[in-house]
Amino acid sequence: MLNFIKAERNSSAEFDEVLAWIALILMVLGMVMVYSASIATAEASRFTGKQPTYFLVRQALFLATGLIAALMAFQVPMRTWQSLSPWLFGCGILALVLVLIPHVGREVNGARRWLSLGVANLQPSEFMKLAAVFYAADYTARKFALMHSFKKGLLPMLTVMLLVGWLLLREPDFGAFVVIASIAMAILFLGGMNGKWFAGLVALSLVGFLALILSSPYRMQRIFGFMDPWSDPYGRGYQLSHALIAFGRGEWLGVGLGASVEKLFYLPEAHTDFLLAVIAEELGLVGVVTVVALFAWLVLRAFAIGRQAAAAERYYAALVAQGIAVWLGVQTLINMGVNMGLLPTKGLTLPLMSFGGSGILANCVALAVLLRIDYENRALMRGQPA
Amino acid sequence: MNYAASPVLALRLPLWRSRLLLVLVAGGFLVLAGRAVYLQGLNNDFLQQKGESRYSRVLEISATRGKITDRHGEALAISTPVKSVWAIPEEVQFSGQQRAKLAALLEMPPREIDKRLNDATAFVYLKRQIAPEVAERVSALHIPGLFQNQEYRRYYPGGEVMAQMLGFTGADDIGQDGIELAFQSTLAGKSGSRRVIKDRMGHIVEDTESIREAQNGSNLTLALDAKLQNLAFSQLKLVVDSNKAKAGAVVVLDAKSGEVLALANLPSYNPNNRSRLSGAQLRNRVITDTFEPGSTLKPFTISVAIEEGKVRPDSMIATAGGTFSIGHATIHDAHRFGDMTVAQVIQRSSNVGAAKIALGLKPEDMWTMFDKVGFGTTPRLGFPGAASGRLRPYKSWRPIEQATMAYGHGISVSLLQLARAYTIFADDGELMPLSLLRVDAPLVGRQVISAATAHKMRDMLELAVQPGGTAPQARVVGYRVAGKTGTAHKEENGGYAKNKYVASFVGLAPASNPRLVIAVMIDEPSAGQYYGGTVAAPVFSAVMGGALRMLGVPPDAPLEPLELPPAGAQIKEGV
Numbered sequence: 026m027l028n029f030i031k032a033e034r035n036s037s038a039e040f041d042e043v044l045a046w047i048a049l050i051l052m053v054l055g056m057v058m059v060y061s062a063s064i065a066t067a068e069a070s071r072f073t074g075k076q077p078t079y080f081l082v083r084q085a086l087f088l089a090t091g092l093i094a095a096l097m098a099f100q101v102p103m104r105t106w107q108s109l110s111p112w113l114f115g116c117g118i119l120a121l122v123l124v125l126i127p128h129v130g131r132e133v134n135g136a137r138r139w140l141s142l143g144v145a146n147l148q149p150s151e152f153m154k155l156a157a158v159f160y161a162a163d164y165t166a167r168k169f170a171l172m173h174s175f176k177k178g179l180l181p182m183l184t185v186m187l188l189v190g191w192l193l194l195r196e197p198d199f200g201a202f203v204v205i206a207s208i209a210m211a212i213l214f215l216g217g218m219n220g221k222w223f224a225g226l227v228a229l230s231l232v233g234f235l236a237l238i239l240s241s242p243y244r245m246q247r248i249f250g251f252m253d254p255w256s257d258p259y260g261r262g263y264q265l266s267h268a269l270i271a272f273g274r275g276e277w278l279g280v281g282l283g284a285s286v287e288k289l290f291y292l293p294e295a296h297t298d299f300l301l302a303v304i305a306e307e308l309g310l311v312g313v314v315t316v317v318a319l320f321a322w323l324v325l326r327a328f329a330i331g332r333q334a335a336a337a338e339r340y341y342a343a344l345v346a347q348g349i350a351v352w353l354g355v356q357t358l359i360n361m362g363v364n365m366g367l368l369p370t371k372g373l374t375l376p377l378m379s380f381g382g383s384g385i386l387a388n389c390v391a392l393a394v395l396l397r398i399d400y401e402n403r404a405l406m407r408g409q410p411a
Numbered sequence: 412m413n414y415a416a417s418p419v420l421a422l423r424l425p426l427w428r429s430r431l432l433l434v435l436v437a438g439g440f441l442v443l444a445g446r447a448v449y450l451q452g453l454n455n456d457f458l459q460q461k462g463e464s465r466y467s468r469v470l471e472i473s474a475t476r477g478k479i480t481d482r483h484g485e486a487l488a489i490s491t492p493v494k495s496v497w498a499i500p501e502e503v504q505f506s507g508q509q510r511a512k513l514a515a516l517l518e519m520p521p522r523e524i525d526k527r528l529n530d531a532t533a534f535v536y537l538k539r540q541i542a543p544e545v546a547e548r549v550s551a552l553h554i555p556g557l558f559q560n561q562e563y564r565r566y567y568p569g570g571e572v573m574a575q576m577l578g579f580t581g582a583d584d585i586g587q588d589g590i591e592l593a594f595q596s597t598l599a600g601k602s603g604s605r606r607v608i609k610d611r612m613g614h615i616v617e618d619t620e621s622i623r624e625a626q627n628g629s630n631l632t633l634a635l636d637a638k639l640q641n642l643a644f645s646q647l648k649l650v651v652d653s654n655k656a657k658a659g660a661v662v663v664l665d666a667k668s669g670e671v672l673a674l675a676n677l678p679s680y681n682p683n684n685r686s687r688l689s690g691a692q693l694r695n696r697v698i699t700d701t702f703e704p705g706s707t708l709k710p711f712t713i714s715v716a717i718e719e720g721k722v723r724p725d726s727m728i729a730t731a732g733g734t735f736s737i738g739h740a741t742i743h744d745a746h747r748f749g750d751m752t753v754a755q756v757i758q759r760s761s762n763v764g765a766a767k768i769a770l771g772l773k774p775e776d777m778w779t780m781f782d783k784v785g786f787g788t789t790p791r792l793g794f795p796g797a798a799s800g801r802l803r804p805y806k807s808w809r810p811i812e813q814a815t816m817a818y819g820h821g822i823s824v825s826l827l828q829l830a831r832a833y834t835i836f837a838d839d840g841e842l843m844p845l846s847l848l849r850v851d852a853p854l855v856g857r858q859v860i861s862a863a864t865a866h867k868m869r870d871m872l873e874l875a876v877q878p879g880g881t882a883p884q885a886r887v888v889g890y891r892v893a894g895k896t897g898t899a900h901k902e903e904n905g906g907y908a909k910n911k912y913v914a915s916f917v918g919l920a921p922a923s924n925p926r927l928v929i930a931v932m933i934d935e936p937s938a939g940q941y942y943g944g945t946v947a948a949p950v951f952s953a954v955m956g957g958a959l960r961m962l963g964v965p966p967d968a969p970l971e972p973l974e975l976p977p978a979g980a981q982i983k984e985g986v
Contacts, residue, residue: 273458289610
């Protein structure tokens with residue numbers, strides 16, 4: 026039964042230090058790059074009060090808040106998380122509804138994604154990703170026996186997820202919708218959902234995505250911009266063509282930290298969605314491959330922690346860990362794919378690195394939960410009760 | 412028992428599904444890494460080229476225009492760096508106090524600043540060509556959205572004194588007139604260029620390469636002597652003003668080298684502020700205008716006669732009666748003296764004498780002399796608009812025309828041509844080439860008359876400025892002066908205007924070894940006096956005297972006061 030448990034870590038360690046370090050390295054590198062990418066735009070903008078450190082200071086505060094939240098989240102046993110799962114998910118849905126209410130939700134650039142909390146703005150869709158992981162894992166763990174039934178196993182989950190998806194598309198936040206749908210589908214898949222139903226669901230989703238894309242000029246526009254950015258480099262292809270130029274300029278070793286030209290008002294969203302392009306220009310292929318490798322390592326570790334938990338028959342924890350792996354993996358893949366012109370522009374940030382308080386906070390808590398699962402796995406292996 | 416229905420078996424998570432997901436995600440990361448290698452390592456040339464077309468720009472680096480100096484290196488035209496203040500109106504933010512300070516510095520009403528900022532969104536000049544120190548104080552105001560450009564502005568320290576000589580440049584730094592135009596290719600530099608990277612706001616963020624260095628224009632050293640020029644201009648101005656003349660011109664030549672040491676014109680203008688200019692102010696009369704020289708041409712006629720052996724200075728000419736009729740035309744002298752020697756014809760400027768001597772000459776010989784001294788030919792100066800004057804072919808000359816041409820009518824020359832022609836008397840028969848630039852190697856002239864003839868002419872020309880001559884006012888204390896007056900009716904509507912005259916004087920000094928040739932022309936003196944001897948000669952005297960002393964030329968005459976003949980006893984020339 027325990028034959029596939031691999032004690033990869035020194036069993037004397039209480040938690041996965043390497044994983045923690047990788048996350049920390051990504052966050053600090055992200056902060057440095059956010060500063061580099063935003064320094065020129067922040068200095069020139071009236072909105073930031075012409076302070077070059079405007080985004081740096083905020084990102085540092087977000088990281089500090091995130092680390093404190095992570096320390097607190099790490100103390101919470103998985104049992105508690107599981108019992109809280111439906112409630113967290115409910116709160117998430119409530120927040121997504123609030124966002125859509127005029128005067129409650131804040132609208133920026135035609136999208137209603139934020140709740141104003143006075144000192145900071147909250148982006149519920151970021152927290153919804155974590156809540157979706159918890160809820161889908163709890164649901165699947167609770168209804169293991171019914172997973173092969175469409176009516177009792179799949180339909181309730183599908184209904185809830187369609188509701189969430191509908192709310193997200195009303196904002197609109199297509200990126201978050203794709204990530205949350207991926208999380209839910211992956212957890213159902215891992216939880217042993219009937220293969221035929223699953224294949225049908227995947228096919229249905231693809232058809233649904235296509236319908237969504239073709240039905241909205243806004244999404245159509247984003248799709249076709251990525252196919253050939255050079256056909257309309259000053260219109261639809263503007264952002265992507267500049268991202269690609271940044272990659273090309275970076276070559277093997279980059280133009281040097283701080284020396285990016287693209288960030289000088291050419292590349293929009295350089296400090297958020299297109300942070301990787303600035304990394305590519307300033308730190309070169311070496312920098313890009315390092316970041317890709319760190320994320321790959323992080324995702325692989327999350328899967329491994331999930332499998333360890335599964336081996337220990339901690340199914341909820343196993344699904345949460347792998348759900349987090351899918352979340353971070355899918356979001357990273359999409360963000361990077363968008364930066365490199367492989368995928369249409371989505372409006373997804375690079376986890377742990379891009380500027381954004383809600384995203385950083387949600388990512389920190391997710392990593393803390395991952396470390397908690399690993400911590401409990403280790404405790405179990407040492408014969409201590411979780 | 413159905414496998415799927417077994418709760419115990421179903422409670423195991425299918426491990427292969429986890430592995431499948433892991434492989435998919437890992438595969439995705441591998442694709443990303445591969446894509447990065449393609450973009451950054453393999454296809455980067457294409458992308459970099461696309462990038463360059465977005466933000467790489469070739470900048471022009473303006474070359475500084477060469478300086479114009481006088482023969483001693485004193486600056487006559489210099490390019491001074493100035494700044495132009497421009498704004499991106501959208502980005503401009505200033506307090507009321509800053510606005511007031513800016514308005515004061517730019518010497519503009521605050522409302523004008525507001526107007527300019529409101530009329531454009533992306534770019535507007537607030538003020539062009541302001542002094543660098545003012546520009547510095549403007550930038551010290553730290554107004555966002557305000558920028559400055561480096562430009563050059565041509566400045567002429569001499570102002571109106573040598574305006575027509577130097578000319579000026581246009582806004583694009585290209586010579587428009589005078590020396591600035593004549594030597595444009597020398598003075599203008601070759602602008603260079605460099606490649607820079609600009610951010611989207613247009614600020615230069617990186618200098619990538621220098622494509623071509625800017626080559627500054629060469630400096631130009633003129634033959635002009637600034638002190639002498641000032642002297643010539645101020646003396647000319649005195650006389651033009653006191654005689655209420657329409658215009659005036661003076662040119663000073665170095666008799667030994669043909670260099671133009673001074674060249675002044677009136678009316679003039681301030682080249683540093685060229686608003687409301689008239690054509691009269693712009694004209695360089697010395698070089699571009701021609702006039703009928705009148706009696707200043709007599710020495711050339713006499714020279715031909717002496718060279719041809721027709722007369723000697725002491726040959727008697729039948730001038731008694733003071734009139735001479737050829738066909739229906741009659742030539743008059745101003746005074747009746749009885750018969751005169753050839754020398755007296757020059758001294759008293761007798762038209763009748765000159766005409767009679769001329770009629771003893773072949774037209775071809777007279778024409779050859781005029782042609783040899785440069786009349787009717789554009790002087791090789793490269794100066795824009797240099798006039799050639801009019802010298803009709805001798806075959807068409809009628810006797811009356813040959814007679815009047817002997818005393819400078821029916822022929823036109825520029826003052827510069829006239830002054831240069833006199834170098835044959837100053838330089839022992841050699842005609843010197845003209846030069847606007849300083850000449851360092853000695854120049855070789857062209858022999859036109861023999862040295863002996865030249866000496867005889869000089870002796871006769873000395874008589875003309877003595878009491879008993881037409882221009883005792885041309886004398887200079889301490890130096891022997893030789894020269895000739897000219898007074899001519901102005902040509903108007905194909906005939907001669909009755910009361911409009913051009914008074915002139917051409918002379919050289921010191922007569923024993925001439926160093927300078929000076930020619931003066933006063934156009935339409937209208938304060939009563941109009942003879943060359945009374946209007947033009949005083950300018951000559953003042954400039955010649957001052958110039959010789961400036962140049963340190965040793966005196967060749969006793970330093971004693973000169974006496975002028977009593978008023979009314981002045982010998983007038985035939986007009």
